[in-house]
Amino acid sequence: MTTSSTDPQAGLEFVASWTERQMILDFERMLARVQISEADATRWRASTTTFIAAVRVVICAGDLEETMSLLGNDSGLWVGVLELAGPLVAPEQLAASLSWGWTGSRQRVPAGRLLPLFHAATALRATVPADWPDVVTIYRGATAKNERSSRRRMRELAWTTNRLVAAWFAGRFQAADRLPFVGTATVNRDRILAAYLDSDESECVIDPADLAGLTVAPLTAEDLAEARAWKTAVDEQTQKDFEAARNTART
Numbered sequence: 387m388t389t390s391s392t393d394p395q396a397g398l399e400f401v402a403s404w405t406e407r408q409m410i411l412d413f414e415r416m417l418a419r420v421q422i423s424e425a426d427a428t429r430w431r432a433s434t435t436t437f438i439a440a441v442r443v444v445i446c447a448g449d450l451e452e453t454m455s456l457l458g459n460d461s462g463l464w465v466g467v468l469e470l471a472g473p474l475v476a477p478e479q480l481a482a483s484l485s486w487g488w489t490g491s492r493q494r495v496p497a498g499r500l501l502p503l504f505h506a507a508t509a510l511r512a513t514v515p516a517d518w519p520d521v522v523t524i525y526r527g528a529t530a531k532n533e534r535s536s537r538r539r540m541r542e543l544a545w546t547t548n549r550l551v552a553a554w555f556a557g558r559f560q561a562a563d564r565l566p567f568v569g570t571a572t573v574n575r576d577r578i579l580a581a582y583l584d585s586d587e588s589e590c591v592i593d594p595a596d597l598a599g600l601t602v603a604p605l606t607a608e609d610l611a612e613a614r615a616w617k618t619a620v621d622e623q624t625q626k627d628f629e630a631a632r633n634t635a636r637t
Contacts, residue, residue, distance in 0.1 A: 394448070394474045401470040402445040408463055409438045450475055450483040461487070461495045468503055481509035488591070489582065497543050497594075504543070504591055510580035514590070518575045524590060525549045526571075527556030529564040536567035536602050541594040543579075545571075548588040553605055553613035566610065571600040586620045 413434050417427060437456075444452045450471055457464045464487045472480045484507045488500070504510065525546050528539035546552050549568065556566035573592050580591040605613075 397474045398446050402442040450479050454483045454486045465499050477509045481507040504579040513581045514578045521572050522575050525552035526569045527552035528567050540569040543591050546588045550613050550616040551587050553609050554617045557610040566605040567602050569602045571597040
């Protein structure tokens, strides 16, 4: 899928048409899987047609952020829209839209499709703190049958600067045939593609090709207990902050 940036408006019209076709196909597939009356199907089709028309208008206006909001967690759609429309909009808008999708539904998106988008979203480099060291130590948690297979799980984009975060992710889902591992590596600060530090995950996005000195180690029971205690404390603080904000809003 490609678009030409020589005529941005024509390019956006192409993106809108592509998105419209995908949404219609998705709707018809969904309709074929459910058992509803013809009258209900007609109503659903009418409301969906209205919604698709609204999405088309927003895309043609070049508002990627609003487009992402309308598409929600449909990763197959929003990634395609960004791949096609990214070259047609301002770098800041691509960066904001990619961040919206990344934080919302990246678990269903292949890294191979997201990596070119992060490389293109150069405005996200400003999210990396300038006071970080030139070489940053990062961590990633994973479950695997053995250390060898765990190393394959490290060839991903999402890492963290907090080892407890990695340990918690590695240990949150237990399986009898899998073990929790944490990978440790370094990356040059100027090679970090984005940093998301407004959450408790201390997350950074990297190109796996830029990893250096990767080591992988299994987690001990003590590691897992410490990670769970950290997560409990974070959740409790989050709840306190939410209640404080709600009480402030009521006064």
